[in-house]
Amino acid sequence: MPSTQEPKLIAGNANPTLARAIARRMSMHRGQSLDLVNARVERFNDAEIFVEVYENVRGEDMFIIQPTSNPANDNLMELLIMADALRRSSAARITAVIPYFGYARQDRRTKARTPITAKLVANMLTEAGIERVLTMDLHAAQIQGFFDIPVDNLYASPVFALDLKNAFRGRMEDVMIVSPDVGGVARARDLAKRINAPLSIVDKRREKAGEVAEMTVIGDVTGKTCIIVDDICDTAGTLCKAADTLIQQGAAEVHAYISHGVLSGPAVERISNSVMKTLVTTDSIEPTKAVRDCEAIRIVPTAPMFAQAILNIWNGTSVSSLFEAETLGPIYEGLYSDV
Known part of the structure; x- marks a missing residue:
């Protein structure tokens, strides 16, 4: 006691x-x-x-x-x-x-x-x-x-699961969880199991730090509502490029669920101009005014x-x-x- x-x-x-x-x-x-x-x-x-x-x-x-x-x-x-x-x-x-x-x-x-x-x-x-x-x-x-x-x-995945079921009510059968790299597969798989959704992976190869040279989608995303899941979004360069790659491979929509929205430098501008429809993050980091004002970003309370x-x-x-x-x-x- x-x-x-x-x-x-x-x-x-x-x-x-x-x-x-x-x-x-x-x-x-x-x-x-x-x-x-x-x-x-x-x-x-x-x-x-x-x-x-x-x-x-x-x-x-x-x-x-x-x-x-x-x-x-x-x-x-x-x-x-x-x-x-x-x-x-x-x-x-x-x-x-x-x-x-x-x-x-x-x-x-x-x-x-x-x-x-x-x-x-x-x-x-x-x-x-x-x-x-x-x-x-x-x-x-x-x-x-x-x-x-x-x-x-x-x-954050149990909260994200609740949010996904609410946000995509009536069309959960079209949802596919996507890991933006091989290292994040365990995190993405956990969320996919919680909502009973299939899993896909974006395999990226870096030539040097901070630059992504090539991306390959592992899995069929044609016609799917793709949900990219990651723990940190910093400058959003990799995230936005992954979204572009998914759309090129036939995805109907791309959204992102990020545990920690670092969102530094050009991140907010990139997200606003991206093919991603929404980015959902938590309030683990105090959002800046630019983040709060961005229509494409939604914050889930922790x-x-x-x-x-x-x-x-x-x-x-x-x-x-x-x-x-x-x-x-x-x-x-x-x-x-x-x-």
Whole structure:
């Protein structure tokens, strides 16, 4: 049983909108108001980060909500400094809720004399006093093994399955899930099984980093409504080219479901001008004004899932129960109530 009356949430500057939404959902679940802990996370003139917690957190179960998205270094340092402040204030336990785990793409040495930065970040989080990590759709699942503390990795695919059944109601038989590369097949296959849809793969060959030389579609997509599934969309170059390739191979429509919308540089413009009809992403990363204003981009909320996961961790109950659409359905009631 929890030793404190309620879990305590604190947020940095990376995604305050999501943090407030999580607090609201937890308030609904518990039937009593739960606000973010009053604190300030500021910068001195030389850009040094300073944290001050205004409330007593001694003996409390603390949850820091802070994705390490752009600017990744600043948001990571905020997370580390908040953890240190809470540890020195005698918090009973500190859990880092990191909806988007930055540096996850640097999970192995691809060439000589390169770092494994994801492991370095894991070490830093542990040394800062964090005792548990809650995240979503790690770029590589084996990153969980970089930590010597518990890591709960949630999945966007159950939420995407609910959204797909709602958005493509009445024509699910035409839907085909597409992995944009061989490395993402497991993620795409998982979603395909959830909605009982066939699977196709776009095989890409790179001549050098950042450039895709050739794409080949494995599977018959003729007349299909193709759903490209991936964990990260950065500049959207590969995604848009995959959409073009699918249309050239006879696909009727192309849509995309992306767990983390990094959407940097020319991404929004590319998506707007692409043959893709829609790109659906989550709010794990605070959307920019350009993203919010883009008619082709739709954002699915993750607050209901993270709120329930935090409550389950606090109560000492199963987090893996949130891996299934049957469990998430009631949590998302109202948004997908008829699915």
